Amino acid sequence: MPIGGEATDFLDVERISGVNASVCMHCGKCSASCPAFHKMDIHPHRFVALVADGDFGPLLRSVTLWRCLSCFTCVERCPRAVKPANLIEAVRLLLIRKPGGNHLPPQLVPARLDEELPQQAIVAAMRKYNK
Ligand code: SF4
Ligand code: SF4
Numbered sequence: 001m002p003i004g005g006e007a008t009d010f011l012d013v014e015r016i017s018g019v020n021a022s023v024c025m026h027c028g029k030c031s032a033s034c035p036a037f038h039k040m041d042i043h044p045h046r047f048v049a050l051v052a053d054g055d056f057g058p059l060l061r062s063v064t065l066w067r068c069l070s071c072f073t074c075v076e077r078c079p080r081a082v083k084p085a086n087l088i089e090a091v092r093l094l095l096i097r098k099p100g101g102n103h104l105p106p107q108l109v110p111a112r113l114d115e116e117l118p119q120q121a122i123v124a125a126m127r128k129y130n131k
Helices: 006-017 044-053 056-061 073-077 084-096 119-129
Strands: none
Touching: 006 056, 006 084, 044 056, 044 084, 056 084, 073 084
């Protein structure tokens, strides 16, 4: 699922995340400490390696984007300050911001939403997913 080409994706992810994935030393501590490890198809250490390689196709199709809990345990554990969570979030944003790349089309929004859900959250979600 190319977006602007993998070179563009690489620059965008680097800009969004502020992370240099190439300093990863492949120790695997991020994956070993990840509470969502068993729910992911691409584990955090592998995710980082694919970003460093500029191989974004598998990342953009990965369920890992939606399984990461943003708990930042991997960020705390990484001895090289790579911040895998930031890279996952950056790739997720790359996908969400793609014009026409709706993750949640309006027709899939349930007719009846939780009455406690703030209206602002609904409007923000619709804007985010309809670019
Ligand atoms: S932030 Fe995501 S990738 Fe990192 S440890 Fe938590 S669930 Fe795993
Ligand atoms: S903990 Fe850090 S250095 Fe180790 S594999 Fe994960 S991202 Fe790379």
